[in-house]
């Protein structure tokens with residue numbers, strides 16, 4: 001609140017010095033050298049694709065099990081989205097299926113680190129095309145002792161209201177390449193151009209940057225709280241039929257979501273939790289291949305049927321958490337019974 005009020009009092013809402021400070025802080029968190037603040041994560045993806053000169057005739061790989069923002073960004077850039085299945089343990093892009101769907105026209109791979117867990121970066125980078133790391137759900141976490149966001153040609157973030165760093169709305173594109181950063185900086189504004197190039201306004205305001213920066217400074221606390229709640233779920237669900245998140249030994253987890261797999265499907269558990277006053281939802285509204293009416297995504301189909309996201313917000317009180325945990329234990333025990 002104080003940080004936002006300071007921007008208002010300064011009279012410089014946009015552009016504002018705090019935007020540069022937020023950019024530098026995000027670049028540090030992602031372990032890269034520069035970043036450009038934009039209006040949303042979707043805008044960040046679009047600008048990243050444009051900076052990589054991806055357009056009509058090009059293909060971009062993306063996982064099926066992810067929000068539709070990725071497909072929209074690829075479509076807006078004029079490229080073709082090629083959907084890839086995911087890994088059954090990590091829910092992230094499956095490198096083997098990605099390799100099968102690779103074409104000569106494949107010009108980039110968008111790699112989300114889903115629910116807070118880094119994807120299989122080594123194998124995905126080995127595919128060849130530039131990787132756009134989608135850190136919308138994962139910041140401040142390492143893969144093989146290096147922060148996510150530092151591996152791909154570009155990384156993007158989202159600061160939407162429910163994200164780890166919540167500024168209401170907002171996004172960021174980060175990269176170690178000054179050429180790419182320059183293109184993204186040019187692409188986020190359409191004002192005062194030397195030549196009239198078709199563009200749009202994708203800028204972030206100083207108010208959002210102030211909120212984002214103050215949250216980013218609290219990221220270690222936010223992650224510690226989320227991990228503490230995750231450990232409580234781990235303990236409560238041990239030995240019960242709901243499968244807990246698997247974390248490979250070479251990476252951390254931000255627990256943006258705590259996603260369990262419920263054999264047989266989530267519908268009954270979701271209704272029972274709601275009746276107990278607990279809102280738990282499918283973490284992905286609808287997989288991309290289902291929107292596109294494509295077949296051949298057996299792993300995503302299985303996960304979509306069985307994956308349920310349990311409440312893990314860092315502001316959850318002890319009483320609320322106790323209520324959720326005992327509802328989960330009760331309902332997981334009742335599997336199969338009406």
Ligand SMILES: Cc1ncc(COP(=O)(O)O)c(C=O)c1O
Nearest residue numbers: 040041042067069112136158160
């Ligand atoms: C993995 C992922 N990528 C991109 C986005 C898009 O971010 P935004 O909502 O800020 O446009 C989101 C959030 O919705 C997301 O979860």
